[in-house]
Amino acid sequence: MSAGAKDRTSVIERSHAALQDDFLRAAVRFTTDRLKDRKHGATEELGRWEEWRERGREIRAHTVSHLDYYLRRFVDNARAAGAEIHFASDAQEASAAVLGVVHAKQAQLVAKSKSMVSEEIHINRRLEEQNVRVVETDLGEYIIQLANEMPSHIIIPAIHKTREQIKDLFTRDGGQNLGTDTKALVTFARRKLRETFLTADIGMTGCNFGVAESGSVVLFTNEGNADMVSALPKTHIVVMGMERVLPTFADLEVMANLLPRSATGQKVITYMSVITGPRRAQERCGPEELHIVILDNGRSSQLGDDEFRDVLHCIRCGACLNVCPVYRHIGGHAYGSVYPGPIGAVLTPLLLQGEEFADLPNASSLCGACYEACPVKIPLHDMLVALRRRAAGGPRTKRAERAAWRGYALAFAKPGRYRLVTRMARLAQTPLQHDGYIESTWGPLMGWTNSRHAPALAPESFRDRFSRMKQDVRTIKSDPQ
Amino acid sequence: MWMKVALFATCLVDNFYPHVAESMVRILNHCGVEVEFPEAQTCCGQPAFNSGYQEQARVVGRTLLDAFGNYEYVVSPSGSCTGMIHHYYPYLFDSNPGLAGHARELVTKTYEFSQFLVNILGVTDLGAQFAHTVTYHPSCHGSRLLGVKQEPLELLARVRDLNLVELPHAQDCCGFGGAFAVKMSEISTAMATEKADWVTETGAEVLVGTDMGCLMNIGGRMRHMGRPVRVMHLAELLLEGMEQGSGVRG
Ligand code: SF4
Numbered sequence: 001m002s003a004g005a006k007d008r009t010s011v012i013e014r015s016h017a018a019l020q021d022d023f024l025r026a027a028v029r030f031t032t033d034r035l036k037d038r039k040h041g042a043t044e045e046l047g048r049w050e051e052w053r054e055r056g057r058e059i060r061a062h063t064v065s066h067l068d069y070y071l072r073r074f075v076d077n078a079r080a081a082g083a084e085i086h087f088a089s090d091a092q093e094a095s096a097a098v099l100g101v102v103h104a105k106q107a108q109l110v111a112k113s114k115s116m117v118s119e120e121i122h123i124n125r126r127l128e129e130q131n132v133r134v135v136e137t138d139l140g141e142y143i144i145q146l147a148n149e150m151p152s153h154i155i156i157p158a159i160h161k162t163r164e165q166i167k168d169l170f171t172r173d174g175g176q177n178l179g180t181d182t183k184a185l186v187t188f189a190r191r192k193l194r195e196t197f198l199t200a201d202i203g204m205t206g207c208n209f210g211v212a213e214s215g216s217v218v219l220f221t222n223e224g225n226a227d228m229v230s231a232l233p234k235t236h237i238v239v240m241g242m243e244r245v246l247p248t249f250a251d252l253e254v255m256a257n258l259l260p261r262s263a264t265g266q267k268v269i270t271y272m273s274v275i276t277g278p279r280r281a282q283e284r285c286g287p288e289e290l291h292i293v294i295l296d297n298g299r300s301s302q303l304g305d306d307e308f309r310d311v312l313h314c315i316r317c318g319a320c321l322n323v324c325p326v327y328r329h330i331g332g333h334a335y336g337s338v339y340p341g342p343i344g345a346v347l348t349p350l351l352l353q354g355e356e357f358a359d360l361p362n363a364s365s366l367c368g369a370c371y372e373a374c375p376v377k378i379p380l381h382d383m384l385v386a387l388r389r390r391a392a393g394g395p396r397t398k399r400a401e402r403a404a405w406r407g408y409a410l411a412f413a414k415p416g417r418y419r420l421v422t423r424m425a426r427l428a429q430t431p432l433q434h435d436g437y438i439e440s441t442w443g444p445l446m447g448w449t450n451s452r453h454a455p456a457l458a459p460e461s462f463r464d465r466f467s468r469m470k471q472d473v474r475t476i477k478s479d480p481q
Numbered sequence: 482m483w484m485k486v487a488l489f490a491t492c493l494v495d496n497f498y499p500h501v502a503e504s505m506v507r508i509l510n511h512c513g514v515e516v517e518f519p520e521a522q523t524c525c526g527q528p529a530f531n532s533g534y535q536e537q538a539r540v541v542g543r544t545l546l547d548a549f550g551n552y553e554y555v556v557s558p559s560g561s562c563t564g565m566i567h568h569y570y571p572y573l574f575d576s577n578p579g580l581a582g583h584a585r586e587l588v589t590k591t592y593e594f595s596q597f598l599v600n601i602l603g604v605t606d607l608g609a610q611f612a613h614t615v616t617y618h619p620s621c622h623g624s625r626l627l628g629v630k631q632e633p634l635e636l637l638a639r640v641r642d643l644n645l646v647e648l649p650h651a652q653d654c655c656g657f658g659g660a661f662a663v664k665m666s667e668i669s670t671a672m673a674t675e676k677a678d679w680v681t682e683t684g685a686e687v688l689v690g691t692d693m694g695c696l697m698n699i700g701g702r703m704r705h706m707g708r709p710v711r712v713m714h715l716a717e718l719l720l721e722g723m724e725q726g727s728g729v730r731g
Contacts, residue, residue: 015668325654329671363665365658365672366531367621388533405529409537412492415544418523422496437704447666452673452701455497462490462499466518469506473483473515 011359015330024160028152028331031159032322038265039319039373046261056258057377059251060313063243067303067312070212070245071294077215081277083290090297091121097293098123098204098237102132105235107201113219113226114138115206116154116316117241117295119338120351123204135196137225139189146173152332152340155263155318160331193225203229203287207240208315209255210292213248216276217292220259220269227273236278236287242294243303243312255315258375262319298351307386311346313376320370320380326363335360342370342380349387358396361387419463426457485515487552489545489591491559491693492524498693501558504716505594509556511723512602516556521548527565530573532660539573546574546583554601555591558714559692560623563593567627593623594716595632595691605635609722612642616685618676618699620692621654633691633715640722646683650675657698673702680710687711689718 018024043049063070075085088094102110110132112118124134124145136145140157144150146169151157158166167180170188178184205226209218217238219226230236246252260266279286302308321327321341332340336356337348345360361384370380393402411421432438433456438449448454486509490502506516522545526538545566549555557563567588574584598604617637623629637645656662656672663669676699680688688710690696700712713721 012665012667015665019667019671325656325672325675326668329668329675362661363668365621365654365656365661365669367654367658368625369621369652369654372625385531385533388531389535390533392533392535401532405532405534405537408529409534409540412523412526412541413544415521415523418492445663447663447669448701450666451670451705452698453704454701455697457496458499460499462495462502463518463520465499465503466506469503471506471510471515473510474513 008354008356009336010356011334011336011363014334014336015363018330018334021331023162023165024331025329027160027162029328031156032328035156035264035318035322039262039322040265042261042265042267045267046257052254052258053375053377055254056315056375057313059246059254060315060376061310063245063247063251064303064309064312067243067245070247071242073212074210074215074245075294077212078210078217078277078292079215081215082280083215083277083292086291086293088121088293088295088297091295094121094239094293094295094297095123095126097291098239099126099130101235101237101289101291102127102130102202105201107132107235109196109200110134110202110204111196111200111229111233112136112141112204113206113221113229114141114157115204115239116151116338117206118204118239119151120241120297121239121295123239135193135200137193137196137223137229138221139186139223142189142193143169146170150333150338153318153321154316154339154341154343155321160333197225197228197232200229200233202235202237203231203233204237204239205230207238207244207292208259209252210240210245211247211249211252211274212245214276216274218252219273219275220256220271221273222264222266222270224271227271230273230275230287231285234287235289235291236275238275238290238292240292240294242296242299259315259317262317262373262375302350308346308350308383310378311343311350311383313378314343314347315376316343317375319373319375320378323369323373324364325367325369326365330363335363342384343378346380346383346387355396358391361385361391419461422457422461426459426461429456432456483513483515484554485517485552486554486556486597487549488516488518489522489525489549489555489557489562490518491557491562493693493697494558497697498714501693501714501716504714504720505556505558507720508598508607508716508723511607512598512604514602517552519548519552525562525565526573527562528659530565530569531658535573542570542573543580546580546587549587549591550583553590554597555587556594556597557591558594558716559694560593560620560627560629561692561694563591563596564622564627566591593627593629593632593691595636596627596629599632599635606639607636607719607723608727609639609719610641610643610726611718611722612725613687614644614646614683614685615687615689615718616646616648616680616683617651618648618655618680618688618690618695619651620690620695621652623691624652629691633689636715636719637689640719641726643722646685648683648685649679651679655695655699657695659694662698669698670702673698674706677703677706677708681708685710687713687718689713689715691715 086097143158153159260269278290327341335344438454526542530538570584574580655676656669696712
């Protein structure tokens with residue numbers, strides 16, 4: 001767990017720390033810029049991107065609005081194929097389901113492939129408490145695990161780490177100095193991870209999509225580690241969010257176009273595995289048992305909430321993080337929970353009530369870049385406003401803030417009062433202004449004036465000036481285009 | 482061609498940047514448009530709305546419904562405030578049957594300044610001349626949410642002697658975001674600093690835009706950093722150019 005994740009600091013405090021860390025900011029900026037550029041290339045190459053997005057949105061909206069039906073079909077078909085299904089209403093139940101299987105198998109070592117939902121239930125911690133060893137086999141997750149941190153990006157968990165820092169972590173783990181050469185680092189990790197694949201008792205993965213028509217679990221990876229993890233150990237546990245369902249393989253095809261392009265700018269994902277039930281009698285590889293843990297953890301309440309239902313459309317591509325200017329400056333850990341960036345700023349306060357997350361919806365300038373980037377068109381900027389609305393005037397808002405908005409409404413609701421108030425302000429600013437700017441670094445606008453010059457009110461407002469303006473209207477032909 | 486439009490000045494321009502609204506009036510007059518300023522208007526309510534204070538936004542936004550009911554067109558110097566009307570007024574006044582229709586009507590007739598010139602009046606060449614190096618910041622709400630992308634560039638392209646240099650990472654937000662700039666001032670400042678650095682890198686003498694909120698933020702940051710740049714609203718630049726050049730061609 002990273003610094004700042006467990007303590008009860010606010011976003012402001014956590015981002016303050018991140019903003020002092022030039023390494024972090026440079027690393028995040030470098031990678032998100034690259035991902036953004038690549039995505040741009042990959043969507044241009046595909047063409048008609050807006051139509052693809054709309055198709056993606058339709059598929060997700062249709063599925064989510066008939067989620068009970070499609071989930072039931074998925075479960076029935078997965079059971080028919082031999083999978084065992086466990087429903088979990090929250091993180092604790094999901095962990096209990098996983099631990100149940102682990103104990104039954106007397107497992108000592110669990111090999112994991114990258115999965116946000118397993119982060120959501122903090123399964124690594126639960127397993128370690130039971131003296132079960134867990135090894136993350138995605139390279140980025142492996143680095144994060146060595147550093148004892150949380151991922152700071154949905155797709156690139158170690159985005160905030162520099163090559164130098166990775167070398168130090170590997171050197172500590174392997175006992176010899178590896179240098180910063182990529183090949184040496186990757187070779188080291190590959191050797192370590194191969195051992196894990198072959199000796200693990202249980203393989204654990206997430207689930208990118210569950211196909212209802214066949215009961216299949218679909219996994220996307222670039223390193224092929226999910227294939228190893230799901231095929232080599234005798235038992236495979238899948239943890240999936242209950243909204244991850246798609247009706248058919250035709251829908252999967254659309255997602256297979258949207259997800260890799262949005263995430264990393266790849267035309268196709270390197271490895272896509274479709275797992276339908278455990279190994280059958282005639283098959284040579286695959287696990288003997290397949291367990292699928294289906295997690296609710298707040299998703300049903302989002303389903304029942306008109307303002308936030310669309311957040312269940314999310315396919316966890318990370319595109320909204322890559323374009324977010326706030327994320328670029330503060331990185332993932334400042335968000336304080338497993339889901340960072342704009343999607344995290346929406347999702348986390350919906351899932352967790354803690355004080356330390358209350359400010360997340362405010363950490364956005366509402367620039368809309370996230371919405372524009374989202375392959376399934378989730379209006380994250382509108383959801384951030386909706387979250388602010390739910391908090392407005394409540395016990396967690398400052399008294400001065402509530403008073404300020406009451407005052408605003410009072411003064412600005414009537415033109416006469418508005419005129420009076422702005423005239424008074426013009427008088428009041430006289431001693432503070434110099435050369436058209438306000439020269440004060442205290443008061444309620446300190447956040448502004450500490451780092452920016454603030455303009456003074458003009459000597460005369462436009463409305464006062466307008467009454468004296470003479471208009472000289474010329475009659476012209478319109479411009480020949 | 483002769484027409485009459487109502488000017489929605491926005492509270493920021495009304496009080497801090499009156500010369501922007503004045504420039505708009507002059508340009509519109511040149512294009513054969515008479516401008517009225519209905520005094521009932523105050524503010525679109527966006528600052529409160531974006532902070533989650535919806536009721537307060539509603540009572541303030543209502544002044545615009547009162548002010549502009551009788552006009553065929555409403556023109557504003559801000560893509561952001563125009564976007565507020567377009568995207569949120571139907572929702573904001575939805576529960577009041579007496580106002581819902583007015584709100585929807587206001588959406589169909591309200592335009593951002595460059596949108597109005599290019600798409601309604603069909604004017605792109607104002608006969609302006611402006612011999613300076615200029616860079617353009619497309620504000621997020623105007624370009625991304627309202628969809629005003631080409632119009633300001635078309636107008637700038639027709640200004641003689643103007644050297645337009647591309648702003649790197651132009652699409653990135655400048656960090657303004659209304660109350661965000663004060664509440665999350667450190668993050669906002671980091672964003673403004675990055676934007677300021679890119680503006681400096683272009684070597685432009687003038688930074689032009691279509692939203693005074695963003696320009697106030699970037700300009701204020703650059704001044705504070707000791708790298709003042711001349712910040713101009715598109716209307717100001719065009720009017721100054723028209724005074725230098727030959728006026729509207731047509
Ligand atoms: S909200 Fe959209 S852009 Fe962000 S991770 Fe989810 S699907 Fe991707």
